[in-house]
Structure formats: C-alpha cells, structure tokens
Amino acid sequence: GVSITDNGRNILDVNTALESILGLSRSDLLNGKHGNRKYPRSNGTEMQAEEFPSVRALKEKGSIQSSEMGIIKEDGSIVWTDVSAIALPFSDGQVVITTKDITESKKAEEKLQTLANAVESSDDAILTRSLDGIITSWNRGAEQIYGYFAEEILGKNISILEPENLKGEIKQFDERIKQGERIRHHETLRLKKDSTIIDISITLSPVFDASGKLVAISTVSRDITERKRAEEALIRSENKFRTLAENSPDLIARFDRQTIHLYANHAYLELYGHSQEEIIGKTNSELGMDPEKVKFWEKHYKDIFTTGKPETMEFQYTSPQGKEYYFNTRIVPEFVDGKVSSVLAISRDITERKMAEEAMEKMEKIRIKEIHHRIKNNLQVISSLLSLEAERFSDTKMLEAFRESQNRVTSMALIHEELYKGAEIDTLDFAAYLRKLTADLFGSYNIRKDNISVRLDLEQVYLEMDIAIPLGIIVNELVSNALKHAFPAGRGGEIHINLCKTGTFASRYDISCPNPYYTEKNNFNYILTVADNGKGIPEEIDFQNADSLGLQLVNILVEQIDGCIGLKRNHGTELSIWFSDTET
Template sequence: MIDKVLSLLLLEDSPDDAKIIERELRKGTVPFRLTVVDSERNFRTALEKAEIDLVLSDYNLPGFSGFAALAICRQQCPDVPFIFVSGVLGEEQAIETLKQGATDYVLKTGLSRLVPAIERAMIEVDVLNEKRRAEQLLIEREKKYRTLVTEINDGVFIVDNDGVLLYANESLSSMFGYDSPDEMIGMHYSNLMHPEDVGNASALSYRFQKEGFLPERLEIRGVQRDGGMCYVEVKPVVIRNGGTVGGARGVIRDMTERRLAEETIRSQKNELELSNKVLNTAFKELESSSEELMRRNEELVAAQNALIEKNAQIQADEQRLKEAQELGRMGSWEFDVESGGIIWSEQVFKLYERDMALGPPTVEEEQSYYTPEDAATLREYAGLAIQNRAEYSHDFQVFLPGGKRKWFTATITPVNDAAGTVRKLKGVVHDITDRKIAERRQALAVAILNTLNELKEKRETMREIILMLKRHIGVEAVGLRLHEDHDYPYFETNGFPDDFIEQERFLCARDESGSAVLDAGGSPVLECMCGVVISGGSDPSKPFFTPGGSFWTNSMDGIMTHTNEDGRLSRLRSRCKDEGYESVALVPLRSKTRIIGLLQFNDRRKNQFTPDLISFLEGIGASIGIALDRYEAEEHIKRALEEKEVMLKEIHHRVKNNLQLVSSMLGLQARYIRDARDVELFNDSCNRIRSMALIHEKLYMSEDLSRIDFSEFINALTDELARSYNIVSGRYKVSIDVRNIFLNINKAIPVGLIINELLSNAMKHAFPDDKSGTIFVELKKEDDSYLLTVSDDGIGLPEDFQFPGTTTLGLTLVDTFVKQLNGGIDIVRDSGLTYIIRFAG
C-alpha cells in the first residue's frame, strides 16, 4: 500500500485526455499530486524543478514523442518509473517501449489498468531502494567489522600455510611489545613463542599442513620483543579455499594475569598441603612441643585465610563482569547444533524481559520475537556460520509482549571441536535501542526543519509534517490545532474519524446563541484537555503534565480516575475516551513565550509514549511554532507593503489630478488676459505644472513606485509641449536618446522641469520664421553620475547673452534645479545651442 502523496508528471497534449486520466487516477486509493505538461520544454523543466515519483506519457505528441520523453527521463531521472498511456500503441511498439526502458504501458481504452500499473511500478521502486539500502548496510557492516577487529582488546592474526604472519591488529602488537602491527608482518610464528614450546608447535604445524587440522584452543608461552614472557590463549581457525587449506586465522588472548593468579593459588594450595603435613608432625610432637604446635596452627589459619581472600577476589571479578554486562546492556548465549538447546545468560533474560523460571525459549518460540525478514536473516547467518566457520552479526528488531519494541545487534560465532566440526554457536546480544531511536529522531528532526525552512504554503507544509510524525511515532491519528478568531480549531488532521473531527473541531465554550464564551479578560473559555494545554494551565507538579507544558497518558482509565479524584479538570470532555483512544499526547506549539496551537497524538493501544519521546516532540512543537509565527509575520509584512503600494499610487494619482486642476484653472484664466506676454507666462506655468503632473501620472501607473522610466516620460512631455505651442507637424523633429534610465521622484521632478524649460525655449526660439530643424535630447548614465544633453541646430543665443547672469525666468529655474541636483551646467554655442548638465547618480 502506498502511504505517501505521489508526485505524478503527465505528458499529454490533449486536455480532454488529461482530464480523463486524472479522473481515472482519483478512482484509486493512491494519493497523488498531478502535473500536466504538453511540450518537450515544459517536460524538461518539470523534471528539473520537481521531485517526480512517476511519469505518465502519451506515445505521439506534436513535435515530440513518447520515446524522446523516455530518453530524457532515463538521462535525468534514471530510477523514476515511466508508463506509456496511449490509444495507438500496437503490440510491437509496446514491446519496443519496454526494451527502451519503459516500466509499463496502458492503453487509453483500458485505463482501469492505470492505477494497478502505478502501484506495481512504485512497489518495484521500493524493492530497488530496499536492495540499495541492503547493499549500503552490507558496506557499513564490513566497516564495523574492520573497526571491531582493529579496536578489540584481543589480538587478531592471519598466517599462511608456512606459519608466516600476514596480518596482525594493534592489540596483538601491543601484547608482544611491538610499536605497530607492521613490525610483526612477515615474522614466523615460532619467533613469538617460548623456545620450550616451539617443538610442540612444530609437530602441530606439520599436521596442519598435511591434514588441515588445528585444535579448538591451546595455551602457549609467548616471548615479547624485550625478552619478557607472557601467557596467551590461542583460538585458531583453518582458512579453506574450496578443499585447499589456505592458512589460518584466529584470536589470541593475554592470559598472563590469570596464569599468575592460578600459580598463586597453586602455590597457596601447596603451602596448605605443607601446613597439613606440618600439623600432623606437630600432633606427634604435641607432648614435647606444644608451643611449636600453636605456631604451626597460626600459619595454617593464615594460609586458609589467604585462600579464602583469593576465592573472594575471583568471585568479585565475576560480579564485576556481570555488572559490566548489565551496564552495557549486553548478554551472552549458546546454541547446541545437535540438540537444538539454547543457553541464555541472566542478562539476556533481562533484555528480552523474560522470566528466568521459564527457561530459554525454543528455536521456534524465539523466532516469534522477530519480523519474518529478521528471523530469516538470523537463520541464514546461523547456517553460514556453521558452513563457513565464520562469525556473522546482524541488527534486528525485537517485539516484546505489550507492544514494546527494541533494537538488538547480535554476533554469531561457531565453536569447533578437536576435529574441526562445529558443535556449538555462541555470541553476544547488545541492546542498541537508544542508538536506533536517536538516529531515527535526528533524521526526522532534520527533515522537519528542512520542510519548515522551505515553508511557502502553510496547509500543504503542515500536512506533510503531520504525515512524517505519524509514520515516525506509529500512532493512529495526528492533529494540528491553530489559533483562529477566539478558538483553536483543527487546522490539519490525519487518521481521526470524520465524526470525531466534526464534534471536536472547536475548543471554545459556546452560549445558547452559539457565540464564543469569553472570560472577564476577554480571553476565550477553552474546554477539554487541549484547552488546558493551549491556555498554559499545565502544572508539572501534577500527574500527566510536563515542565514543557505538555499533557500525555498511556491509559485513559488513569486520567479519568485522576480527574474524578482531583476535580481540577472540570471542563474535561470524554470524546477521546468514548472513541476508544488509550494513549493521548498533547504538545503545545510555542513561539517564544506564546502558545499558538498544539499537536495531538492519539492511539487505541496503550503504552505508546515515553518521557523522552514527549520531550523530543516538545522540541519539534517549538520549531513548528516559531516557523508558523515567522510565516504569519512575513505574510503580515507582505499585506502591509501591498497596502502601502496602493496608498502611494492613490497619493500620486490625487497629486496628478490636483496639478491638472491647477493647470486647467490657469488655462481658463489665461483666456481673460489680453497682454501676449502675460499669456505666454501663464502658458509656461501651465507647462511646468503639466510636467510635474506627468511625473506623478507615470509613478502611479508604474509597477515600481520608487522610480520612473524617463524614456516614456520625455516622449510624453514632448507631445504635451508640441500641443501647447501649436507646433505644426513636420516643421521640426525631436530626437530622443534615453534608454533604460530610471529616476526616483527626488530627481525626476527637477530633471523633468529642466527638460521642460529647455525644450520650451527651443520650441519657441530656436526656429523663428517657420524654419525647420531638429531638437536633440539625450540622457545617459556615466559611472556614478548622469549626463543630460539638450541641443538644437537652430539660430543659437545672442552674442551678448551671458549665463549665469540672465534675467529670464526659465533659465533661472534651470540653474536652481541644477544646483538642487548638486550638478553643473555647460553651454556650447557651436552650430546651434547645446546645454550639457551633469548631476550625481
């Protein structure tokens, strides 16, 4: 069953066919998100930008083909399933598509096959991914094995048929006093043995070379690099390549301390025996030497006390070993190959939470603790250990009574008899549950944080996170409540029955009219345990609550009983209890000191939560709360900016209208003026006002309120001035060279007025007596400044004209505006008149 939302890409040029295919998909139970494209470019873009789980493609498309799409998909996404959906696919063409790498094909006349084909394709993808994970696990296990061999306290060795050392680990070199294993490689094993033991070893070596026989274990005296002696226990294993002996490998354990202790005990035993002899002699001489008898008796007591102390030391060592296994959550086991009997250490019983009075389980009973896959793997490794006489290890899940799960890792080591036959299997079981849980929680936290960092659409993101949490924890239902008006309704859920959601959607108490009930402070009166958590009423000194403000229980019987005794939770609803939920957890979503909602986890099974799981979920809840708070703040800023933009446009629009009104009023006033000079002054003022109005018009019509496209502005201004001065079309032309120049309003108004004055002067004075010519306007950016040039090829200025110093209003305004821009102006009188103005960018 597919339990994730599939991202499907459909390549189809017919919208009707695409709708039919989508409708067919919705008939199935597969959750999906469909993207439809109809061209090669859109197909490539979709593959690059989205994580596609499966591709559906028509066979024939205009200017493109299903085969070409298949080739592109196999190049960009080689593992994504590709299914042809076509109405014209013949048998030979269908076979060819499969040869080219297609996963399947479905005829449009048989779309009922589409959903099963998708499910089958996704199962194949899961199988492929599982195979890859298994390969990666094998690599990790090999690495773990190498690390174990390198770091183990016992020495590990490999020798060839002649007894030459091919491999040694750090522990072996340290045991024999060498600085590194490299110093030992190439040495003959006899160089590491006491001379008195070499003879026996040579006879054993001869039998090994002839018969491939080695004893299960042997003890020898080793010679260290500095000449010192050590006692070691060797457990060798023959290396066989087919039927040929290829050398030997094994483990060497330093037994020096134990041998010294044994020799001490042996010496003490001899002393005890000697004391007994002395005692017998003392009894014979009792009459003649009573004082000597007392002295000997004291020596005997002292020897006995020493022996007792030594035995106590040995027992203490065994107790420390037991405590070390308990601390490390490890235990040992043995399996008799012939009888099938199993022996567990006390710690293994504790790990499996099994009563020791029941004894170890049978092989069949033990298999019931594991998944079918893990049980099969353990059986396989046991067989391989016997067959290959090699050690194997495996990580697996253990399912205990009451629904509890653990993770163990176990080693399987063969034990040979003197003839080299495997008689037993033994090994160590290690509880790695905490490590596995930490790894899975870390992966989940990283996935959720990555999803929150990319939060764009709130509902889709929360739906995805809820699904992640549900899969990780393994509970039946997960819900998310968020603040809305005076309540905290469900924002997103997964797994709750529809009638449960409908009845529990809101938390705020309602009056007879259905309105929300508020307390004296104006806050909503929230019901149910959800309301207690959201309102911050959690009391960690009480049962079921945590210091982080969460509520959780593994049995609703407990919480209902406590509520009845306490009376504190008077507004508690019983809907979760009535629905049959036993395990319930409510985790607040925090942003700084505020609670903005909560996560709810429900399951009909008991004992689904632990304190460390709740603590982990509180951290997740804080991350979600902060992310949602940030999202709402960003959305608020976006709305505020949009409102500000609308307001600025309205301001510019009104300023433009008011300036046009002033210009119109001046125009009306000018009709009553008889003096031509005064009329001209009025018209100039109108032109200046229209120039500023034009700037505000361009601003409120622009997508960017902070700057104006000056190319459009100058063209519009030229047309306005031409109409104002009744310029006959064709008398002269205006050449404008302004490209990609954008100015903000602080520069746009003075620059616009400068251009207005200089263009007005040129239109009025440069071409008298109906002469023709050209007016040039150029505005460009040079480094960090702008260069404005307004010129004409008309009659130019009078010879006695001086600037500055002129008394004309227009040029006085130009000079004022240039200074306002922190710029400078130059006048060139060759071949007409040119104004060159430079101002800061």
C-alpha cells in the first residue's frame, strides 16, 4: 500500500491496497481517522510518533528502509507491516510511505521460532545431517545425551556416534530413508564422547526442500539406558521369583483387578488339580469354586485393591478326595506407577501345625480335668479326715462346727467333680451343680423331705470356676443356715432357690437390683435368691455385720465376686445375690 503525507502527518493521497491493509476507506484515511490508532513494536511496547519511518525520513530528509511495525485495527487485531518512507525533495515536507503486509510471514516466523525453541529445549537429542552423513544441526538435548557440544560436533560425520560393533548401521538406515521408509522408535546402541555405550530409541525422518527433493535426514534420539536397566532388572527379578515360586512348597498365585489368574505355581496347580493352560486367564468362579468361597476371596482382593494394604488370614480347604487342609494366606498388593495392579496370594500349608495344636488342646483339657479330679479327691480326703476327727468329740457345738466345715469342703469338691465330668474345663452348669449341692446338704442334716422341702427354679447358667466356687459356698452357708435355724422344733416349711438372668427375674417379679448404685456400676447379669418361709432373721440382727461365721463368709464372698446382696424379712427370709460372670 502507498500513501503520501505532508509535514503534519496528514494523508494527502492513498491507494486501495493501503485501504485493504488498514481496513479503512479512502475518505476515512484522508479525514485522519487512522490517527488514534496504536502502533506496537515486535516486543509489545508501543512505538512513539518520533519513531515512525515517515517522521524519521522527514527529519533526516532522506529515506528509511524496512522498518517493522504493528498496527492495531478497530477490531483489536494486529496487522504487522514492513514500512519504508522517503522524503520528497523540493516538496515542502511531503513523504511517500510504502506499507507491506507481513502478518502471515510474521506468524510463520513465530511458529518457526516456537519450533526452534522446542527443539532446543527438548531432553531428546534432535539433530540433522546431510545425505552424506555430515551433522548440520545439534540441539542442547544432544549435548546432554552424547556429551559433545555443538561446536565440537557440527561438520563431523554421524558415524562418530556408532559403536565399533554397529559400524555401518546408520548408512543402512539412510538407505531405507532414501527408499521412502520411516524408522520409528528403533532401539539400538550409541557411543558417547567419553566412550560410554548407551541404549537409545531413535526416530529418523526425511527433510525435503521447497521442490520436494530429499536434502537431509532428521534424527530424534531418546536415552533409554535407565529404562533398559530397569527392564533387565525386572526380568531378572521375575525370573528369580519364578524360580523360587516354582520350587516353593507354598501355594502362590497372582490375580488382576478382575480376580483373573495371571500366574499359579506348581504347588497351587497340584492342589487344585489344574494345569497352567486351564487356570491362566480364568477366575475362581469360572474354575468351579464354591460361590460362597468366591465371594470370600473376591471381598479380600477388592479390599486390598482399594486400600493397598496386605492381609493375612487362615482358611480350610477340602480336596476332591475328601482330605482336609488348613492354610495361612498372606495377600500382598503389587504396585505399578503407584497403583495396585495385581495381588499376590501366598498360602502356607499349616495342616500339621493345626493338628498339633488341636492335639495339644485335647491334652491340655485332659490335664486340667485330671487336676480337677485330683483336687476333688483331695477335698474328699479332707472331708473324711474332718469326719474322723469329729468322732473324737461329743460336744454338740463342736460336732456342728465339724459338719459345717465338711459341707463347705464338699461344696468345693462338687464343683471340681462337675468340671471333671463335664465337656468344658473352665465353666460348669451351675444349675446342675446346685441340684447336687442341695441334695447333699439335705442328706447331711438328715432332713425328711415330707417335713422340709426344697423348690429349685434354676435357669441353665454356665459360670467360670472363679465365680462358681465362692457362689457354691454362699449357697451352702445360706441353705445350711435355713436348715439349722429357720424351722425350729420340727416345724415344716420350704426352702426356695432361684437362679436366673437379671432380665428374666425382673420381668417375672417386676423388681430391680436392691442397690441401684451397684446395678449401674457393674451391670449385673444374674441373680441368685435363697429364701425360706421359716421364722426369719430377727430384726435386731444386722446380717452384714453379724457374729455368725456363716454370714460373715457370705458377705466376704459376695464382695469377692463383685456382687451385691439384699435381704427381705417378710414371711421368712429372702437373700438375693446379684452378680456377673467374669467373662461379661
């Protein structure tokens, strides 16, 4: 575009080409509508009026050639131009301005510069060589990978990078490129400046001139030495793993996220009766595993894929031949790029250990039962000795004391007898024990059943020995006390013993623990009540601070089992003991 301006920068004339470049009509330009536009430099700063080529040409009374400047159009877009200006002599300040639109070439230059910057900053080695192998370009990535600076290598033949055992490989590649082939991601070896041989992946591309003639070859090389070392280490590790796994007696299998078998060792295949071909690529469900067991394993695998944490468990397996196995299984996650990609299940046969443990447990039960048996025998011997010793005395009080001692020993001996005979070694059916204990007590005092009777309302309750022994002595004392004192001068009556859980008792009798503080504190589970309809304990006797050895024992033993005791005196005597088993 061409325009003529006066010494005030007013446009005197303009051609249509400049109208198109500026996006303004001839009349707009002649009327100065372009005057408020901005003119940026290449670096983005605004060009001042004194820097305009027309102003400079007028000032110097000469010409200004090829000055690059931008023009911001009304729509905000920038037109890049190459402007020349010449001051016309003898014209009183007129200047002829020639404006050439270079926007497209400017964009092309920017793209080329961006590409050049990308090439220069790339970690890959990017180089160009002529068809006869002379290196003509060499980026910073090539310097880092091969160790040569650009000034050292430019003009040298590319064969300088070939190891001795691969001499001629580059020429073969060049011939293939000349034949129109492309070579992509080919892995080979190259020689660094310090004579170190490295693994690289190369991509070769032809370079054509404007006429389409092949003039050079571009090479992009990536150093894959570390990756190759990692792959080789992984292969060695995998081979070592397979060697160990195949010779291990443990069952080893690998599963992916869909619980598909990726690997199974010889021991695994042998136990489940499958070959590698049958099992690889299939899930447990597809192999016919019981659906419940499939759910069991899939749950554990899913948890490990989610949490990334290993799990250990024991499981039982029955072979098709009916043989039972016990396994201890450790399932561990395997990570790839920080994510769980598979799980490895390692199962150790612990059948012999489990059988040994069961045998030891049986032996321990037998040993403990034998101990109970011997304790019971020893207590019976003590009871017999007390009986023999009592024969030496005629005093009624002394004989009564011996009998009470015998009954206490018998109450303990009965517990050990029940533990010896029962299926359990540390808990006993306390209801069955109470039936035997009361029968023995009635026999000890020679009580006629038609005179004084006993009524037993007993739930089946299993108690540990630490609770059962003191509770047995408590019942012994309370029943003995009732037999001795509740029914004087041949008076008849009934002794009632109730044993039940606290919930049953409360619903049956609509009462709660006599001491709410203890109920809240200890959360009692059971209540034992011993009642009679005899004459009752006199009001003046404080049963918790009585002189009687029997009542003193009762209070001490209730405290020992962390229980509480309550007394009702109406219609006889009713003593209730609230307690919990040690397990609860």
